[in-house]
Amino acid sequence: MFSTLKLSIQGRFSLLQKEATLFKTDVDTDTLFSTYLACFPEETRQEYNCNCCKSFLRNYGNIVSIAADGTLRSLWQFELTGEYEGIPAALHALVVSAPILSPFFSKEKALGTDFNYQFKDGIAIKWEHFYLTLPSSKMVSSSTSIEALVRDKAKLKGIAKKALDTISIAAVDKVLAYIANGESYRSAEFLKLVEEFSTILRDYLALPEEKRDNFIWLVYPKVNMLAHHFY
Secondary structure, eight states: OHHHHHHHHHHHHHHHTTSSOOEEEOOOHHHHHHHHHHTSOTTTGGGGOOHHHHHHHHHHTTEEEEOTTSOEEETTOOOOOGGGTTHHHHHHHHHHTSOEEEEOOOSOSEEEOOEEEEEETTEEEEEEOOEEEOOGGGSOOSSSOHHHHHHHHHHHHHHHHHHHHHSOHHHHHHHHHHHHTTOSTTHHHHHHHHHHHHHHHHHHHHSOHHHHHHHHHHHHHHHHHHHGGGO
């Protein structure tokens, strides 16, 4: 039953939304929906060619969280059997193959359409759809538009990337030595900040190239708070 797939996504989302920040990947949303449909046999495919579910996949099917090592975790990381067996793996692989587009922002609590009715020959037929409920703590309360928020975060992430790519370990170690020699005002407080940046930078450089951009999205607020000490 479709409800099995729907409930699995809701259960997965309940885990993802516990992360501090959710993100969206830059996957082609039309491809996401066509991949979903392709998982069904041709003879039953039209039954799932639903505008409500298409809209959900386009707007929310690419939601992910980022693990500390830069690994992406998607809505589709679960296993099913039967007619829906191939869907989670196919959509997960597609979603996490794309780079992060932006943090996920929503001013709406209801993500998608839970269900609706079709009336046929005087009989009401209930159709279930993909649907999630966003916790109030994750909703955007600002009057700023979603588009403006996305632009702002992309700019801040770019600043953090530049810092991590241009400030060297040698430069950080030089500052640490300077502090250790007592040559900095409020050296104890400053030491903690530099050590924190040093840890982030070393973690970043230790990651494989394909995970570094994800990692920046995870740490850019902290990086921008700390990096100015090196300019």
